[in-house]
Amino acid sequence: MTHSMNSGIRLSRRALLAWAAIALSACAQLAPVADPLPSWNDGAAKDAIVLFVRKTTEATSPQFVPPAQRIATFDQDGTLWVEQPMYAQVHFALDRVRDVVKAQPALAGEAPFKAVVNGDREAMARFGSEDLLKIVAASQSGLTIEAFHEVVKAWAASAKHPRYQRPYTELVYAPMLEAMQYLRSNGYRTYIVTGGGQEFVRAFAEAVYGVPPEQVVGMMHKVDYAVRDGKPALTFAPPLFFNDDKDGKPVGINMVIGRRPNAAFGNSDGDQQMLEWTTGGAGARLGMLVLHDDAQREYAYGPAAGQPASRVGTFTQALHEAAKAKGWTVISIKNDWKRVFAFD
């Protein structure tokens, strides 16, 4: 009796376990998987991302990509965070002019620094890219890389965007952060490939985007190595060394990654070559362009949004044509994003 009862109990335990396993497996099949892209509205843009990930990561897919080769690249300004009314790094460099002139008083009388020191807004409005590049170079020249990172971090913690009155690091697009995290959770390494400064972005990329320093490709100024006061140091010099924009983006990708990306995200004519290079490879490829068409929640600018050409982040008509011809997906901020920022 004891024995048979015991045996009976054992049987029913085994059966219970078997039933539980069947029930759990059925649940796993039926339960809706948590949406990895909750800030995206349903539509072609969201579908393109999900379909690309499935095609390249499901083991039985003919377009399967081995994990070590999974690379996704993201432009920063206008793709990951707000670039209007001026690039964050230009804001930073302008804020630094006072300190720069304190260290090198002769610059106070020289263009373009003179206009900044005098608060001459008319002259500043006429600044071309040459002037801005001079101001950017001066904002870092003479600093070690480590010291520069500290300066950028302090600025990022205190400076506020003129419209949103929040730090730039809060003006990151929530849907794009989700896309990065979704790609990473599927074995992709996410790189930032920016026309902005490589070290400027490295100063906060890990904290803000979860992107480590070795996955940031950017504009590079000359860096000198020397032993100073017995300590080895890497120090910024003024000359531009590498312009990571337009044609430079595929070149910078090759230099730092040495692999052709499988997916690339951009928003302006500075990203066209990166998308061309990425989607020109074999297998499943993803090219996406953020269209700034939401003046209410963010900005509307550039011809593709039916707006005048913008000096910052131009989505030209030519880029729009290229997108159609190459099958790149345009992300409409207005229609494709449920929310723009985490604080929305």
Added chain:
Amino acid sequence: MTHSMNSGIRLSRRALLAWAAIALSACAQLAPVADPLPSWNDGAAKDAIVLFVRKTTEATSPQFVPPAQRIATFDQDGTLWVEQPMYAQVHFALDRVRDVVKAQPALAGEAPFKAVVNGDREAMARFGSEDLLKIVAASQSGLTIEAFHEVVKAWAASAKHPRYQRPYTELVYAPMLEAMQYLRSNGYRTYIVTGGGQEFVRAFAEAVYGVPPEQVVGMMHKVDYAVRDGKPALTFAPPLFFNDDKDGKPVGINMVIGRRPNAAFGNSDGDQQMLEWTTGGAGARLGMLVLHDDAQREYAYGPAAGQPASRVGTFTQALHEAAKAKGWTVISIKNDWKRVFAFD
């Protein structure tokens, strides 16, 4: 009877499992762990590597380094593989001269190509670094990165080292491969930081060293992006873009990795700044230099080995002094390596 017997068996099974667990755990404590560096003789060099790994990876160590920050850099020529009597890439570039001249016949009459075409060994013996750089640039210029990789792979599969009569890729130092694997199995990412061409090394680094393309830093020639015949392409141009040697090594490390390495391995005055930069950081650091003092199994050259200065891979007296002052460990091939090559 059945019941008690059954119960008896169950008890003894449970006891057996418990005893087995105790026995296994005791074994694990007593059994010698397989030596991760079997090609190294016991001594200071081997100890330095093992101690460094323990200090930086054991969770309770005050010098623990989080896995994401674990970086080890390796020079290639003379550190990972044979560099005498001439760098493999120079051998490659000289072998390519015939094809280069076929494509650009005018070069046949110009120095330094003329000497190579005519087999003028006296003139070739006088080649300086300028001449060699011209030959190296010509060996890749006009090729896409992908096509160049194929050319290098084909050469590496067929070319033979003049002394060993084996492909260069077999002339990799077995102890160094073990050191790389040991570091990787302890969470380190191993980078090659070479004065040789970045793309030359990328062509075989994954197969030979287990080092993926994004972990190869090297000399860079200018690369142009263009759409050719409707297909985007990255193509080598002649100018040198970045010289990843001496002062250039810390700069190249910063450009591609953006982190200061924890360990660095070199063998010549081209590596001094990389070791300085690496060991100049806080916490546990490892700097190691391969001393070529084994004419029997490999080569003996350079002042530190009591030999005349070498045009290829000079271990100068100054580097020897720096090693003593900075606490870098010198690896004597003769004394520290049980075997030099896998085929030994």
